[in-house]
Amino acid sequence: MRAKITYAITAAVLVVYFVLVGSRGVLLLRHGTVLTVTFGVAVLILPVIGLWFLWKNTRFVQKANALAAELDGEGGLPVDELVRTAGGRIDRDSADAVFAKRRAETEDSPEDWRCWFRLAVAYHDARDTPRARKAMQRAIALHEGKPVSV
Incomplete structure (x- = not known):
């Protein structure tokens, strides 16, 4: 559960960041000079790539979690048979x-x-x-x- 909350918070922060960066790109486009329009387009590409990356990772996690749930329902999840150090790290x-x-x-x-x-x-x-x-x-x-x- 903790990992899901962390992921949701991180995703939300990234979306806010993408909106802020996107708004700066729009401001650069509105300025209208060749240089600012070029920078504006470049700045707008970053949030698009970031949102695509976030979407792909979110879908990957959802699909992996669905497989884990199905495997758990079948009783086929791997048993944790790993030896751990005193600090909790896997040997x-x-x-x-x-x-x-x-x-x-x-x-x-x-x-x-x-x-x-x-x-x-x-x-x-x-x-x-x-x-x-x-x-x-x-x-x-x-x-x-x-x-x-x-």
């Missing part, structure tokens, strides 16, 4: 061992979105965020029946 060797198990599971069933979901969690636990995101994207694509590129 690297423990994360590597779980990752190896999840990778083997995914290699045995490469078309099963559930395996890719669990592999994404293992990547995340191993602190490999880019690969975790790619694995989750693959899980989403497989779940939606979309073609998956290799």
